[in-house]
Amino acid sequence: DIQMTQSPSTLSASVGDRVTITCRASRGIVNYLAWFQLKPGKAPKSLIYDASTLQSGVPSRFSGSGSGTHFTLTITSLQPEDFTTYYCQQYNNYPYTFGQGTKLEIK
Amino acid sequence: EEQLVETGGGLIQPGESLRLSCAASGFTVSSNYMNWVRQSPGKGLEWVSILYSDETTYYAASVKGRFTISRDASKNTLYLQMNSLKTEDTAVYLCARARRRRDDYPGAFDIWGQGTMVTVSS
Numbered sequence: 410d411i412q413m414t415q416s417p418s419t420l421s422a423s424v425g426d427r428v429t430i431t432c433r434a435s436r437g438i439v440n441y442l443a444w445f446q447l448k449p450g451k452a453p454k455s456l457i458y459d460a461s462t463l464q465s466g467v468p469s470r471f472s473g474s475g476s477g478t479h480f481t482l483t484i485t486s487l488q489p490e491d492f493t494t495y496y497c498q499q500y501n502n503y504p505y506t507f508g509q510g511t512k513l514e515i516k
Numbered sequence: 517e518e519q520l521v522e523t524g525g526g527l528i529q530p531g532e533s534l535r536l537s538c539a540a541s542g543f544t545v546s547s548n549y550m551n552w553v554r555q556s557p558g559k560g561l562e563w564v565s566i567l568y569s570d571e572t573t574y575y576a577a578s579v580k581g582r583f584t585i586s587r588d589a590s591k592n593t594l595y596l597q598m599n600s601l602k603t604e605d606t607a608v609y610l611c612a613r614a615r616r617r618r619d620d621y622p623g624a625f626d627i628w629g630q631g632t633m634v635t636v637s638s
Contacts, residue, residue: 441617441623441624443624443625445625445628450630451630452520452610452628452629452630452631453610453612453625453628454628455624455625455626455627455628458615458623458624458626459617459623459624464626496561498561498563498624498625500614500622500623500624503566503574504563504574504576504577505551505563505566506563507560507561507562507563509560510560510561
């Protein structure tokens with residue numbers, strides 16, 4: 410199975426800050442990586458697919474980059490609603506696998 | 517609006533069976549790649565299974581032989597039949613639609629349900 414290592418596990422930031430979350434795959438996954446947001450009791454919200462393509466309706470302050478084994482999610486100008494948990498997921502091989510999550514907290 | 521709503525979760529004893537449902541609206545389940553994913557405190561997020569439009573299925577090793585993914589086109593609903601349940605199957609179960617990649621394989625998930633809680637305990 411492909412292991413997805415996400416870092417950091419917790420990130421403290423302020424409204425208006427720029428933050429970056431990293432996801433590393435144990436072997437190459439081309440660009441078949443997605444980022445999504447998970448809030449308690451709500452349906453996950455997909456943010457980015459194919460490493461860098463924004464899902465429809467997602468604000469442009471979210472961006473993704475990377476290919477192969479190293480990927481990043483960047484959020485510029487953090488808004489209050491952005492403080493939640495983020496996950497990466499590879500869909501290059503079965504079983505699909507997820508990172509451990511990054512909890513973005515208000516400093 | 518495209519939406520998924522899961523039902524069928526509950527408290528169940530080890531060894532018993534349960535069927536989860538995922539009702540779709542705004543799109544057709546049988547024309548899409550449909551998945552089940554689960555989230556448990558101890559294991560984080562775990563992909564469980566996928567069903568293709570041509571009825572091809574794949575499963576995680578942890579559930580293969582015990583879980584079965586299926587659909588009912590007339591009800592536009594996806595199912596997960598879970599047999600021989602174990603305490604480690606305790607989780608919130610979510611269904612999700614996968615986009616179609618340019619090479620026609622399943623891609624990223626774009627629509628998710630809120631999930632239904634399954635607790636396996638004696």
